[in-house]
Amino acid sequence: MNGLNPQQRAAVTTLDCPLLVIAGAGSGKTRVITEKIAYLIRQGTPARHIVAVTFTNKAAREMKSRVGKLADDQSLRGLTVSTFHALGLEIIRREHKSLELKAAISIFDEQDRQALLRELVRHGDHRFDPEQVDAYAARISRWKNRFVTPDRAGMLAEPGAAETAVLYEAYMRHMKAYNAVDFDDLILLPVMLFQQHADVLDEWRNQIRYLLVDEYQDTNQTQYELIKLLTGSLGKFTVVGDDDQSIYAWRGAQPENLAQLRNDFPRLKVIKLEQNYRSMGRILKAANQLIGNNPHIFEKRLWSAMGHGDPIRVLKHRDEIAEARQIAADIVHHKFRHNTRFGDYAILYRGNHQSRLFERSLREFSVPYHISGGMSFFGYTEVKDVMAYLRLLVNPDDDAAFLRIVNVPRREIGPTTLEKLGQYANRRHISLYAACFELGLEQSLPANAVQRLRRFGEHIADTADRTARGDTFKVIDELLGAIGYENWVRENSNDAKAAERKFGNVRELLDWLQRIAEKDGENRSLAETVAKAMLLDVLDRNQEDDAGDRVSLMTLHAAKGLEFPYVYLVGMEENLLPHQTSIDEDNIEEERRLAYVGITRARRDLTLSYCSHRKRYGEMIACEPSRFLAELPQDDLEWPDRQPLDPETKRERGRASLAQMRSLLSD
Numbered sequence: 001m002n003g004l005n006p007q008q009r010a011a012v013t014t015l016d017c018p019l020l021v022i023a024g025a026g027s028g029k030t031r032v033i034t035e036k037i038a039y040l041i042r043q044g045t046p047a048r049h050i051v052a053v054t055f056t057n058k059a060a061r062e063m064k065s066r067v068g069k070l071a072d073d074q075s076l077r078g079l080t081v082s083t084f085h086a087l088g089l090e091i092i093r094r095e096h097k098s099l100e101l102k103a104a105i106s107i108f109d110e111q112d113r114q115a116l117l118r119e120l121v122r123h124g125d126h127r128f129d130p131e132q133v134d135a136y137a138a139r140i141s142r143w144k145n146r147f148v149t150p151d152r153a154g155m156l157a158e159p160g161a162a163e164t165a166v167l168y169e170a171y172m173r174h175m176k177a178y179n180a181v182d183f184d185d186l187i188l189l190p191v192m193l194f195q196q197h198a199d200v201l202d203e204w205r206n207q208i209r210y211l212l213v214d215e216y217q218d219t220n221q222t223q224y225e226l227i228k229l230l231t232g233s234l235g236k237f238t239v240v241g242d243d244d245q246s247i248y249a250w251r252g253a254q255p256e257n258l259a260q261l262r263n264d265f266p267r268l269k270v271i272k273l274e275q276n277y278r279s280m281g282r283i284l285k286a287a288n289q290l291i292g293n294n295p296h297i298f299e300k301r302l303w304s305a306m307g308h309g310d311p312i313r314v315l316k317h318r319d320e321i322a323e324a325r326q327i328a329a330d331i332v333h334h335k336f337r338h339n340t341r342f343g344d345y346a347i348l349y350r351g352n353h354q355s356r357l358f359e360r361s362l363r364e365f366s367v368p369y370h371i372s373g374g375m376s377f378f379g380y381t382e383v384k385d386v387m388a389y390l391r392l393l394v395n396p397d398d399d400a401a402f403l404r405i406v407n408v409p410r411r412e413i414g415p416t417t418l419e420k421l422g423q424y425a426n427r428r429h430i431s432l433y434a435a436c437f438e439l440g441l442e443q444s445l446p447a448n449a450v451q452r453l454r455r456f457g458e459h460i461a462d463t464a465d466r467t468a469r470g471d472t473f474k475v476i477d478e479l480l481g482a483i484g485y486e487n488w489v490r491e492n493s494n495d496a497k498a499a500e501r502k503f504g505n506v507r508e509l510l511d512w513l514q515r516i517a518e519k520d521g522e523n524r525s526l527a528e529t530v531a532k533a534m535l536l537d538v539l540d541r542n543q544e545d546d547a548g549d550r551v552s553l554m555t556l557h558a559a560k561g562l563e564f565p566y567v568y569l570v571g572m573e574e575n576l577l578p579h580q581t582s583i584d585e586d587n588i589e590e591e592r593r594l595a596y597v598g599i600t601r602a603r604r605d606l607t608l609s610y611c612s613h614r615k616r617y618g619e620m621i622a623c624e625p626s627r628f629l630a631e632l633p634q635d636d637l638e639w640p641d642r643q644p645l646d647p648e649t650k651r652e653r654g655r656a657s658l659a660q661m662r663s664l665l666s667d
């Protein structure tokens with residue numbers, strides 16, 4: 001515990017009562033958690049009885065590696081450090097029998113979920129509005145996050161609740177039939193399970209003797225229920241959080257849970273941390289002043305002994321292309337001037353769509369980068385197709401996967417056939433796959449259609465059988481060969497280059513899955529591997545391989561809990577940060593917290609940037625600088641006054657510096 005301040009030390013050594021550590025950014029909350037894990041182990045609690053929960057996979061990995069430095073491998077055996085959702089999945093997998101599920105569980109992503117709801121709306125006995133599928137989906141998700149079960153939803157006084165509750169109930173029933181869970185279910189099902197099966201809960205309480213939760217401000221009602229159930233009246237837990245960094249209201253996060261703890265656990269001890277160890281004084285001052293415009297549940301002050309630091313730069317650009325180029329160039333210049341690493345830099349933005357131009361510019365400057373979150377790899381059609389095949393192999397009842405690939409590559413199985421198959425399966429309460437083999441289907445469909453469906457079903461069954469027995473990844477390769485997937489991709493690509501890129505993605509996917517399967521010397525089953533991959537996908541896509549010296553690109557949401565010496569917070573414009581929707585809904589406070597999270601990621605230097613024009617829906621529009629810029633201490637900001645160059649000189653200069661930097665980089 002060397003180097004901890006007195007409050008941190010108190011937080012680490014408090015074991016006899018439930019503990020809440022509430023403190024601002026960079027004050028060492030996460031550090032308290034890692035030190036406490038090591039302390040618990042030193043005090044004699046076996047690691048297998050300790051569970052630490054964080055919000056993203058990245059944070060979980062980071063925490064594991066920090067703990068790894070504080071204790072030896074042997075004593076850490078069995079320690080659980082995971083996300084809430086991964087813990088939920090683990091509970092569901094282990095207790096699948098009590099939940100009346102089969103072992104091979106499919107995880108539905110947003111698209112799958114919407115597809116199922118759309119089907120239910122179309123075929124349901126109730127008159128739902130097909131235009132409203134998005135709204136139904138959002139409402140059901142909201143209920144799940146607030147721990148409202150279908151029967152309780154039906155009794156709510158909200159307008160239209162009774163109707164949506166019927167859909168909610170049907171949705172849950174179908175998910176069960178498909179042996180599938182969605183993102184929200186990963187928390188909801190364990191809570192329902194523990195409430196209904198006291199014996200199962202007892203076992204888990206016995207196993208989890210101490211629970212630690214990071215980023216507690218972002219837990220929703222259902223997650224809070226899970227914490228309460230797991231820790232019971234003993235309240236053996238430490239939760240740490242910062243109400244100013246609550247940025248998941250849209251996913252049902254309730255910062256009031258912080259206050260609620262006091263009511264539910266009268267013995268709760270609260271410790272505040274006030275020293276910031278992360279950021280230079282000016283950065284901290286800017287963050288404090290900005291967030292001072294929000295109302296507070298807990299008053300806290302933060303000070304830093306790190307020195308004043310350089311002024312915060314504010315860059316203005318002509319448009320978003322200029323923004324991306326200038327920042328990429330800035331990073332290269334800075335790196336060579338200060339002999340830093342690429343990994344020291346992060347570019348943070350409000351929305352995923354902002355990443356593309358930065359990617360392009362960084363590539364132009366040969367700067368290695370890594371993108372966290374957002375629609376990247378897993379959004380590609382070919383990746384989704386292959387994943388759907390794998391999902392179907394491990395769980396043939398996964399209707400979303402079935403529908404995605406039953407006619408990919410083309411098997412002359414058209415919409416009418418699928419419509420009839422769907423109706424039949426619905427009547428019989430079975431999956432589409434199971435329906436293919438039923439004799440009764442022959443009454444609904446012509447013989448050749450039935451035959452085509454069965455041939456597909458048999459191929460899947462046969463391959464599944466072989467993956468279970470033999471060399472899984474070899475069988476998968478054979479499957480892709482047998483269905484002629486390469487040809488299919490070629491036919492559906494504009495040119496050979498695009499086709500190559502798509503094969504490359506498929507290859508990368510399979511290599512990555514193989515690495516997951518064999519990670520830590522394990523030999524995971526295909527079912528386990530696919531579930532793990534889906535979980536990474538829905539959680540924070542493609543965060544697995546972030547090793548290496550690379551510039552980080554990510555959304556403000558994904559940046560939570562992380563820190564970088566040099567941070568660029570880009571797109572600081574009205575309607576972008578704060579986001580248009582939040583302005584419309586009068587929810588500026590959440591946007592301000594997001595900006596606060598962004599600013600407090602920076603250790604040494606912070607650069608803010610905005611554009612005077614930006615392309616929106618294909619049109620160039622004028623942008624206003626973000627109101628948050630005006631809320632910062634103006635004395636600490638620096639607005640470099642750039643002389644406008646004529647376009648030709650600019651282009652020349654751009655070319656020259658590009659060549660110069662490339663040659664520097666290749667040295």
Ligand SMILES: Nc1ncnc2c1ncn2[C@@H]1O[C@H](COP(=O)(O)OP(=O)(O)OP(=O)(O)O)[C@@H](O)[C@H]1O
Pocket residue numbers: 003004005008023024025026027028029030031032242245276277278560561562563600
């Ligand atoms: N007592 C300490 N002495 C020196 N450095 C510390 C101390 N406590 C924490 N730090 C360092 O300060 C930085 C911020 O700590 P940490 O990430 O734990 O803060 P946090 O409160 O979790 O921040 P956030 O709210 O952003 O998640 C880290 O680099 C950490 O190693």
Ligand SMILES: [Mg+2]
Pocket residue numbers: 029030031214561
């Ligand atoms: Mg933290």
